[in-house]
Amino acid sequence: MASIKDVAAEAGVSVATVSRVLNSxxxxxxxxxxxxxxxxxxxGYRPNAVARSLRTDQTRTLGLVISDVLNPYFTELARFxxxxxxxxxxxxxxxxxxxxxxxxDHHVRxxxxxxxxxLLVSPADGRSPLTLDAARSGTPMVFVDRWVPGVDVPVVRSxxxxxxxxxxxxxxxxxxxxxxxxxxxxxxxxxRERVDAFRDAxxxxxxxxxxxxxxxxxxxxxxxxxxxxxxxxxxxxxxxxFATDNLMALGALDAIRGHGLxxxxxxGLAAFDDIPWFLHTDPPITAISQPTAELARAAVRALAxxxxxxxxxxxxxxxxxxxxxxxxxxxxxxxxxxxxxxxDVPGTPETPDHPASQRSNL
Amino acid sequence: MASIKDVAAEAGVSVATVSRVLNSxxxxxxxxxxxxxxxxxxxGYRPNAVARSLRTDQTRTLGLVISDVLNPYFTELARFxxxxxxxxxxxxxxxxxxxxxxxxDHHVRxxxxxxxxxLLVSPADGRSPLTLDAARSGTPMVFVDRWVPGVDVPVVRSxxxxxxxxxxxxxxxxxxxxxxxxxxxxxxxxxRERVDAFRDAxxxxxxxxxxxxxxxxxxxxxxxxxxxxxxxxxxxxxxxxFATDNLMALGALDAIRGHGLxxxxxxGLAAFDDIPWFLHTDPPITAISQPTAELARAAVRALAxxxxxxxxxxxxxxxxxxxxxxxxxxxxxxxxxxxxxxxDVPGTPETPDHPASQRSNL
DNA sequence: CTGAAAGCGCTTACAG
DNA sequence: CTGAAAGCGCTTACAG
Numbered sequence: 001m002a003s004i005k006d007v008a009a010e011a012g013v014s015v016a017t018v019s020r021v022l023n024s025x026x027x028x029x030x031x032x033x034x035x036x037x038x039x040x041x042x043x044g045y046r047p048n049a050v051a052r053s054l055r056t057d058q059t060r061t062l063g064l065v066i067s068d069v070l071n072p073y074f075t076e077l078a079r080f081x082x083x084x085x086x087x088x089x090x091x092x093x094x095x096x097x098x099x100x101x102x103x104x105d106h107h108v109r110x111x112x113x114x115x116x117x118x119l120l121v122s123p124a125d126g127r128s129p130l131t132l133d134a135a136r137s138g139t140p141m142v143f144v145d146r147w148v149p150g151v152d153v154p155v156v157r158s159x160x161x162x163x164x165x166x167x168x169x170x171x172x173x174x175x176x177x178x179x180x181x182x183x184x185x186x187x188x189x190x191x192r193e194r195v196d197a198f199r200d201a202x203x204x205x206x207x208x209x210x211x212x213x214x215x216x217x218x219x220x221x222x223x224x225x226x227x228x229x230x231x232x233x234x235x236x237x238x239x240x241x242f243a244t245d246n247l248m249a250l251g252a253l254d255a256i257r258g259h260g261l262x263x264x265x266x267x268g269l270a271a272f273d274d275i276p277w278f279l280h281t282d283p284p285i286t287a288i289s290q291p292t293a294e295l296a297r298a299a300v301r302a303l304a305x306x307x308x309x310x311x312x313x314x315x316x317x318x319x320x321x322x323x324x325x326x327x328x329x330x331x332x333x334x335x336x337x338x339x340x341x342x343x344d345v346p347g348t349p350e351t352p353d354h355p356a357s358q359r360s361n362l
Numbered sequence: 363m364a365s366i367k368d369v370a371a372e373a374g375v376s377v378a379t380v381s382r383v384l385n386s387x388x389x390x391x392x393x394x395x396x397x398x399x400x401x402x403x404x405x406g407y408r409p410n411a412v413a414r415s416l417r418t419d420q421t422r423t424l425g426l427v428i429s430d431v432l433n434p435y436f437t438e439l440a441r442f443x444x445x446x447x448x449x450x451x452x453x454x455x456x457x458x459x460x461x462x463x464x465x466x467d468h469h470v471r472x473x474x475x476x477x478x479x480x481l482l483v484s485p486a487d488g489r490s491p492l493t494l495d496a497a498r499s500g501t502p503m504v505f506v507d508r509w510v511p512g513v514d515v516p517v518v519r520s521x522x523x524x525x526x527x528x529x530x531x532x533x534x535x536x537x538x539x540x541x542x543x544x545x546x547x548x549x550x551x552x553x554r555e556r557v558d559a560f561r562d563a564x565x566x567x568x569x570x571x572x573x574x575x576x577x578x579x580x581x582x583x584x585x586x587x588x589x590x591x592x593x594x595x596x597x598x599x600x601x602x603x604f605a606t607d608n609l610m611a612l613g614a615l616d617a618i619r620g621h622g623l624x625x626x627x628x629x630g631l632a633a634f635d636d637i638p639w640f641l642h643t644d645p646p647i648t649a650i651s652q653p654t655a656e657l658a659r660a661a662v663r664a665l666a667x668x669x670x671x672x673x674x675x676x677x678x679x680x681x682x683x684x685x686x687x688x689x690x691x692x693x694x695x696x697x698x699x700x701x702x703x704x705x706d707v708p709g710t711p712e713t714p715d716h717p718a719s720q721r722s723n724l
Numbered sequence: 725c726t727g728a729a730a731g732c733g734c735t736t737a738c739a740g
Numbered sequence: 741c742t743g744a745a746a747g748c749g750c751t752t753a754c755a756g
Contacts, residue, residue, distance in 0.1 A: 001499075003733060014743045019735055027741055044495075049475040050415045051733035054748050059412065069441050072434070079431050082458060091472055093455050096444060110453055113411040133406075137363075221638070253642050276583070280615050282644035365749060376727045381751055389725055413749035416732050726756085732749105740742085 002043040010039035022047055053115065062092045062303060063111035065104060067124040067146070067188075068219065069096040071247050072275045073292065074122070077145065080296030081120065088304050090117070099185075099219055101125035108134055118303045122146045125187045140306040144299040146188050154312040156299040158290040158319045160272060161197045166321040167270055167288060168201035171240050174328045176268060180213035180238035182227045182248045191219070194244040194272055213238055217248045224251025232259055232267075240268035240327055246275050249285065268327035272319075284324035291317050364405040372401035384409060415477065424454045424665060425473035427466060429486040429508070429550075430581065431458040433609050434637045435654065436484070439507065442658030443482065450666050452479070461547075461581055463487035470496055480665045484508045487549045502668040506661040508551050516674040518661040519551075520652040520681045522634060523559045528683040529632055529650060530563035533602050536690045538630060542575035542600035544589045544610045553581070556606040556634060575600050579610045586613025594621055594629075602630035602689055608637050611647065630689035634681075646686035653679045 004022075008015045013032050020028045021036040028036075039045070053059045062085050066074040078094055085092045093116065095107025104124045108131055111119060118140035123131055126148040135141050135153050147155040171179055181198050184191030199209045212234055215227025224243050231237050232255065243249035249271035256263060263269050263283055271278065274289035298315040305312040366384075370377045375394050382390045383398040390398075401407070415421045424447050428436040440456055447454045455478065457469025466486045470493055473481060480502035485493055488510040497503050497515050509517040533541055543560050546553030561571045574596055577589025586605050593599050594617065605611035611633035618625060625631050625645055633640065636651035660677040667674040 005733080015734080016736080016743055016745095017741085020742090023735080025736095029741055032741080044499075046471070046475055048416075048477060048733055050412055050421070050477050051748090052735080053412045054410075054416050054732090054750085055734045055736085057748070069437055070434075072432075075431055075437050079458060086468075091455075091476075093453075096441060106448075109408070113408050114453075115410060115412050137406075250638060250642065257642075276612060277639040277643070280612065280619075280643045281639070282642065367749080377750080378727055378729095378752080379725085382726090385751080387752095391725055394725080410749055413732090414751080416734085416748090417750045417752085419732070727754105728756105729754090730752090732751090734748090736746090738743105738745090740744105 001048075002045045003048070004045075006043055007036065007039045007045050010043060011035040057115075058117055059115055060090050061114070061116045062090045062118050062120060062300070063095065063107075063114075063116040064092050064120045065095040065097055065107050065111070066122050067097050067099050067104075068247075069094070069098075071219070071245065071273075072277075073246060073273045073290070074145075076275075076292045077122075077296050080293045081144075081300055084297045084300040088300065090300075090304070092120075097124040099124050101128050101187075104128055105130040112137075112139060118142070118307045120144050120299055120303055123148055123188065125185070126189070127187060140303060142299055142303040142306065142312065144295065146190050149189065154302045154306065154314045156295055156302055156315045157317075158295055159316045160194060160288055160290070160319040161200075163288040163319040163321045164194065164197040164272075165201045165204070167242065167286070168198065168205065170286070170321065170323060171268070171270070171327055172205050172207075174268075176239040176327070177207060178213070178236065178238045178240075179207065179209075180215065180231050180241050181209070182215040182217045182224055182241060182243045182252065184217060184219045184244050184248075186216075188219075191244070198242060215241075217244070219245045219247060221247045221251035221254070224248030225255045226251075228252040228255035232256075232261075237267065240270065242270045242272075244272045246271050246273040246278070246287070249278075249287075253281065263326050264328045270327055274322050278324070281326075283326050285326040286324045287322050288319050289322050290319045363410075364407045365410070366407075368405055369398065369401045369407050372405060373397040419477075420479055421477055422452050423476070423478045424452045424480050424482060424662070425457065425469075425476075425478040426454050426482045427457040427459055427469050427473070428484050429459050429461050429466075430609075431456070431460075433581070433607065433635075434639075435608060435635045435652070436507075438637075438654045439484075439658050442655045443506075443662055446659045446662040450662065452662075452666070454482075459486040461486050463490050463549075466490055467492040474499075474501060480504070480669045482506050482661055482665055485510055485550065487547070488551070489549060502665060504661055504665040504668065504674065506657065511551065516664045516668065516676045518657060518664055518677045519679075520657055521678045522556060522650055522652070522681040523562075525650040525681040525683045526556065526559040526634075527563045527566070529604065529648070530560065530567065532648070532683065532685060533630070533632075533689055534567050534569075536630075538601040538689065539569060540575070540598065540600045540602075541569065541571075542577065542593050542603050543571070544577040544579045544586055544603060544605045544614065546579060546581045546606050546610075550581075553606070560604060577603075579606070581607045581609060583609045583613035583616070586610030587617045588613075590614040590617035594618075594623075599629065602632065604632045604634075606634045608633050608635040608640070608649070611640075611649075615643065625688050626690045632689055636684050640686070643688075645688050647688040648686045649684050650681050651684050652681045 004015045004018050007018045017032055018036050021033050064081055082092045097104035120142050122145040135151050141153050143153055143155045183195045202209050217223035217227050243252050270286045272288045274287035278285040278287050302312040366377045366380050369380045379394055380398050383395050426443050444454045459466035484507040497513050503515050505515055505517045545557045564571050579585035579589050605614050632648045634650045636649040640647040640649050664674040
């Protein structure tokens, strides 16, 4: 592969001049510029990004460590992160932690070794020492979706508290009283917060959240199945199960189906995270929708702020309830929080329907 | 960040010795090794992969350019590619082409600039000049899923021909005669082949494939919707629609639902690519399943073969029909190709049920 | 077993 | 406007 030396020789100038042309440095004569450009063209020269990175100490690359690529929510997040990063002139390298702390560590380490300019992390496990080290070592970093409390890193996330209150209100109105939840890992913020919000909302209606109605999941489908099996084995099973992510909802659906039961006739189901498939399940599933595209964009911008020395903003965007039929009929049209069910498929541009975002400088 | 010089100073040896210890070169005295290791530890030193790559001319990184990350089939492929690559000591950088040729070119260029050791490509468009350049320029390369005919690059793919014959046989047995297909882009191999196989299978049953029953899609959901709308507007709509990927099937479902029709009562639906959600749609969808994990592993191994100078194998693994209820009842239990519907959710390890693979040296 | 030195492909003060 | 030279952080013959 041609190097800058070859180009310099071909153009009859020094490598310094070639470099200046490539980086559009102003002080190059038109003639030299033309000859360099011609040489670049005939040799098919492309600058070696590795060498450039070593010299400039920047890679123009962002690392994104997500908890699980197979989770459509994170896939979508990753897609929008790459899009925004590209717009700002960065590439992104994705690391999939698969909800495993040691894999998360592996990716953080690899990314740091590659000297990425900044790191976007959705921690699979808040106790990961490496991630904390990275934060302390001064690598620009932003948490997205999940975060680690007590670490001084900007957080870009969605606040589901109000949407969960809306959900519980909706369920209560439909006459449901025995409400169960499938929780995410207690080691994640989203795992804890969604349960807390659910418990608080139940309390507002004078309902308890008993231990038997708290299933311990890990955000993966199989755990949703297990938790639901346990609910169904109870002397008094819940009337509705709220899965705190879409994969566990899928697992719950499997368990319910395995028992020959029907949703919502025999048991209701709601999920955190809305995905296109929820429109087409049997029945369509009531879900809490996050503004994923905006989250991704805000996260990348916050990270670029840190990298480029500007004061970054933590961002919290509200999630919202989308009512469908999986918790029973009759409440849908009464639910102001539910958006009209316009065709909603991947590839369709999202309407920016979340103008209200709280921002706070860290 | 500490560099190799700092470690050398701390350990009281030369950088050469530090390097030898780091690369487990045999000729280092136990004492020197111990002091270096101690220094590495106290300084929290991590070798700079950028510098190492520049010097060794290898990045231990693979590029993966896929057509669409939001397509669960490719997400799964990417996940298994990363897994196998990691096992072989490589990282992978994913580029999402979003089915756009110019984005594919962008990612190929970026990846080449970063001097990845090899490239795995599922071409969004076979006419991309850059991808061909890359192949000719000598960058180790393997096509996965889709390929470009006439280019001397190993191909790892799934052969759906027999499964499509099985599908058509199944539909014919159920009494369906008016069969339509939603095709992928003619610029892709999978786009063309699936239509060809479908047409051939119809011919075996003495059925024609008329133009009105060929919808032109682009593997994205919205095009599946449009094609289905066109079918439904026909004086004589088809009895069954075969979408040649899962996203277009989702769009078809949207269109059918938008017309107030029911599957399979009013119209049947089948899809290429099986994904967990197809078990939970209303109704569960008959689909053709590719051995994604094996495909991914074979692709990575083939690429590693090219990189490391071994003769690579092209691989073709059979896809298979999974019969569900979306094309009508009564055929399911008669279909030997249909696997038992065991719980099938992401996160569950795949059973290696595709032992028969044809391999051929290129 | 060890170190001094060259060099990977760039960028960028510095001097002219 | 231009080029010679230093240097980014490594690895690896080469000589001892």
